[in-house]
Amino acid sequence: MLEAMRRIIQEVNSAKNLDQALNLIVCRIKQVMKSDVCSIYLSDDAKEQIVLMATDGLLPSAVGRVRLNQNEGLIGYVTSRSEPLNIANATSHPHFKFLPDTGEENYRGFLCVPIVQHRKVFGVISVQQFEERTFKEEELTLLVTIAAQLAGAIAHAEAIGDISGLREGIASHESDKPIKGLPGSAGVSIGCSTVVYPPADLEAVPVRKTQDPDNEVKVFLLAVESTKKELRNLKKRVSQLPEEEQALFEAYLLMLESKSLIQKTLERIREFYCASSALKDTVMEHINLFSSMEDDYLRERAQDIRDLGRRILMHIQSRERSPKNYHSQTILVGQELTASDLMEVPEKKLAGVVCASGSSSSHVAILARALGVPAVMGAIDLPTHQMDNKTLVVDGYQGNIYIDPSARVTDEFSKIIQEENELSVELRGLKHLPPETPDGVTIPLFVNSGLLSDLPASQNSGANGIGLYRTEFPFMTRDRFPSEDEQTKIYKQVLASFSPNPVTLRTLDIGGDKNLAYFPIKEENPFLGWRGIRISLDHPDIFITQIKAMLLASEGYENLNILLPMITSISEIRESKKYIENVYADLISQGHTNITMPKIGAMIEVPSAVYQIDRIAQLVDFISVGTNDLVQYILAVDRNNPDVADLYDNLHPAVIRAVKEIVAGATRNNVDVSVCGEMAGDPASALLLMGMGLNTLSMSLVSLLKVKWVIRSFSFEKAKQLLEEIEQFDDAESVRSYLNAALFEAGLGGLIRPGKN
Ligand code: PEP
Ligand code: MG
Numbered sequence: 001m002l003e004a005m006r007r008i009i010q011e012v013n014s015a016k017n018l019d020q021a022l023n024l025i026v027c028r029i030k031q032v033m034k035s036d037v038c039s040i041y042l043s044d045d046a047k048e049q050i051v052l053m054a055t056d057g058l059l060p061s062a063v064g065r066v067r068l069n070q071n072e073g074l075i076g077y078v079t080s081r082s083e084p085l086n087i088a089n090a091t092s093h094p095h096f097k098f099l100p101d102t103g104e105e106n107y108r109g110f111l112c113v114p115i116v117q118h119r120k121v122f123g124v125i126s127v128q129q130f131e132e133r134t135f136k137e138e139e140l141t142l143l144v145t146i147a148a149q150l151a152g153a154i155a156h157a158e159a160i161g162d163i164s165g166l167r168e169g170i171a172s173h174e175s176d177k178p179i180k181g182l183p184g185s186a187g188v189s190i191g192c193s194t195v196v197y198p199p200a201d202l203e204a205v206p207v208r209k210t211q212d213p214d215n216e217v218k219v220f221l222l223a224v225e226s227t228k229k230e231l232r233n234l235k236k237r238v239s240q241l242p243e244e245e246q247a248l249f250e251a252y253l254l255m256l257e258s259k260s261l262i263q264k265t266l267e268r269i270r271e272f273y274c275a276s277s278a279l280k281d282t283v284m285e286h287i288n289l290f291s292s293m294e295d296d297y298l299r300e301r302a303q304d305i306r307d308l309g310r311r312i313l314m315h316i317q318s319r320e321r322s323p324k325n326y327h328s329q330t331i332l333v334g335q336e337l338t339a340s341d342l343m344e345v346p347e348k349k350l351a352g353v354v355c356a357s358g359s360s361s362s363h364v365a366i367l368a369r370a371l372g373v374p375a376v377m378g379a380i381d382l383p384t385h386q387m388d389n390k391t392l393v394v395d396g397y398q399g400n401i402y403i404d405p406s407a408r409v410t411d412e413f414s415k416i417i418q419e420e421n422e423l424s425v426e427l428r429g430l431k432h433l434p435p436e437t438p439d440g441v442t443i444p445l446f447v448n449s450g451l452l453s454d455l456p457a458s459q460n461s462g463a464n465g466i467g468l469y470r471t472e473f474p475f476m477t478r479d480r481f482p483s484e485d486e487q488t489k490i491y492k493q494v495l496a497s498f499s500p501n502p503v504t505l506r507t508l509d510i511g512g513d514k515n516l517a518y519f520p521i522k523e524e525n526p527f528l529g530w531r532g533i534r535i536s537l538d539h540p541d542i543f544i545t546q547i548k549a550m551l552l553a554s555e556g557y558e559n560l561n562i563l564l565p566m567i568t569s570i571s572e573i574r575e576s577k578k579y580i581e582n583v584y585a586d587l588i589s590q591g592h593t594n595i596t597m598p599k600i601g602a603m604i605e606v607p608s609a610v611y612q613i614d615r616i617a618q619l620v621d622f623i624s625v626g627t628n629d630l631v632q633y634i635l636a637v638d639r640n641n642p643d644v645a646d647l648y649d650n651l652h653p654a655v656i657r658a659v660k661e662i663v664a665g666a667t668r669n670n671v672d673v674s675v676c677g678e679m680a681g682d683p684a685s686a687l688l689l690m691g692m693g694l695n696t697l698s699m700s701l702v703s704l705l706k707v708k709w710v711i712r713s714f715s716f717e718k719a720k721q722l723l724e725e726i727e728q729f730d731d732a733e734s735v736r737s738y739l740n741a742a743l744f745e746a747g748l749g750g751l752i753r754p755g756k757n
Pocket of ligand 2: 565605626628629
């Protein structure tokens with residue numbers, strides 16, 4: 001049974017579309033279970049019905065036509081209860097209904113399982129038998145397993161509008177149906193997509209057309225020649241191995257001579273496909289063919305073809321002119337994007353970011369916010385391979401992406417862009433006004449930064465300084481650790497840009513989702529692993545160099561604050577301070593007498609630090625609350641996982657309580673406290689932070705004037721009152737709608753858009 005299941009899943013995976021997959025499933029299950037009928041019904045939500053979509057055993061003409069209400073018959077019964085049903089005699093069940101339109105006969109044995117994903121029932125798979133029979137446990141589990149796999153495929157097909165292959169009746173693809181993701185960076189943009197994909201990954205290669213097939217033919221043939229050369233060399237290198245082992249390379253070389261692989265790819269190139277796209281199509285076709293073969297030996301050959309395809313692809317990619325001609329309104333699209341992918345797009349050309357993975361608290365999203373471009377994250381169903389060079393609308397408020405949208409959609413979003421522009425013109429009027437409440441409380445606003453390129457805009461924003469400079473970004477854009485000199489130059493520019501206003505440089509906070517290609521860290525659970533201050537203290541070489549660079553950069557300026565990330569224990573602060581004090585003393589003794597001892601602060605972003613806030617406050621000069629991590633650690637929700645992103649909310653009452661405790665602890669000990677996580681830039685949350693009495697707030701540039709508007713519109717007393725009032729709520733949604741109502745009432749409705757940021 002296990003083998004049968006493996007085969008069915010493999011076959012289904014190579015089906016061309018969902019329609020074909022459904023037909024394959026019913027046919028194979030009927031064979032394996034030796035039943036008389038196997039059918040799949042899918043829900044048609046719009047009509048609140050269930051439709052017969054594929055069958056082996058019932059009338060083929062009933063497919064797409066037989067519809068049941070969602071509670072009708074045994075099929076409706078299983079759908080509404082979302083629970084399997086295994087009965088020997090269906091006709092004796094109180095919900096039994098005979099369905100003559102399906103051509104069904106007097107079947108008795110009945111097994112039916114729902115197709116469910118994320119609490120949504122997509123339909124059912126049912127098996128019927130003439131004789132009375134209860135199906136075996138292993139048959140039930142086979143069906144449950146296949147239903148679970150099918151649920152994922154249906155959800156994906158539905159999301160990308162690929163359900164059109166199914167017969168009439170089920171809602172077909174509407175051209176304006178968006179692909180759903182998560183809000184990553186607020187705002188809306190319309191632009192042209194460029195897909196970024198990892199090298200040597202066949203599946204990831206997007207469909208890309210060319211104007212110059214002759215050149216692509218040349219690129220392809222040269223890549224094939226290089227692959228041959230490489231294989232011959234490999235063969236020579238393994239000449240001491242037994243002949244059978246060497247035979248693999250011989251087989252690869254033969255495949256490279258084969259007409260089907262080479263000629264088919266050339267034909268596709270002649271149809272104006274780029275060499276890599278054409279190669280991908282041919283290789284995938286071969287892989288599917290071999291994967292579905294009965295013979296085990298031949299089936300295994302699919303892997304060889306994949307390997308060979310990858311080798312050729314690598315050579316093509318090393319020759320291909322990389323798509324560096326970014327469109328003036330580039331929307332960067334990828335399964336996984338990195339901070340450096342974003343930074344590669346020339347300034348002013350990046351108009352949006354769309355990523356199939358991650359969430360609003362991933363660093364790519366944070367960077368998008370720093371750059372002021374809308375982003376949608378965690379769009380799991382993104383058909384990236386079909387998305388190159390398309391017109392896209394990115395709705396960073398709702399987390400929606402529209403591919404090749406209709407004029408109606410573009411018009412609608414152009415209007416929103418227009419409104420946004422008007423709002424930012426209005427907000428710009430606040431630039432030089434103080435961040436002061438109507439009852440006279442000033443809450444200085446700082447920016448979060450990490451790029452040198454965003455410094456001019458930050459300087460020009462009316463910010464009171466830099467509250468968080470993420471030093472890891474310059475580390476991420478290099479192929480080795482930056483030297484002391486290089487770091488000194490960067491930090492000097494940052495300090496100079498805001499001098500004499502304070503600039504907080506955070507020591508290296510790598511690990512988690514911020515990796516350095518040249519310092520790989522492999523962990524099962526990186527967010528609970530080796531990150532932030534833990535790495536710095538384990539690598540005094542890296543830490544001391546960085547501290548030295550920071551202090552040297554501050555020579556002549558007196559505005560440096562040093563912030564320590566991911567503090568979980570008091571000893572980490574003590575040790576870090578020791579290093580900083582030693583480096584300082586060394587530099588003074590070497591004659592750098594113009595350096596002032598910087599203020600040292602701790603980030604509070606881990607629950608253990610919340611509970612030790614008094615001890616921490618007594619050891620440092622300031623506290624900065626990193627709500628991005630604090631939320632993930634308090635709520636046990638991975639900040640990068642789109643599947644649980646709905647649970648990640650900085651307005652969760654437990655998070656609010658934790659931040660309150662931190663502020664109270666810092667205040668008790670007369671230490672300045674700031675929030676530098678994204679919570680500070682969310683207008684609704686900012687209201688609560690004001691009420692808590694935060695001394696300063698630090699945020700992405702795009703949020704600065706919005707939050708200033710909030711501060712200038714609400715008195716400190718009103719903010720305190722709101723903070724008390726939200727105590728009555730048990731969940732983040734209620735808190736948010738209460739605060740949004742307050743913003744709306746105060747005439748700040750323009751700041752409220754659906755979505756969390
Ligand atoms: C935070 O965790 O809130 C924070 C500001 O740091 P980062 O997002 O870089 O982890
Ligand atoms: Mg953090």
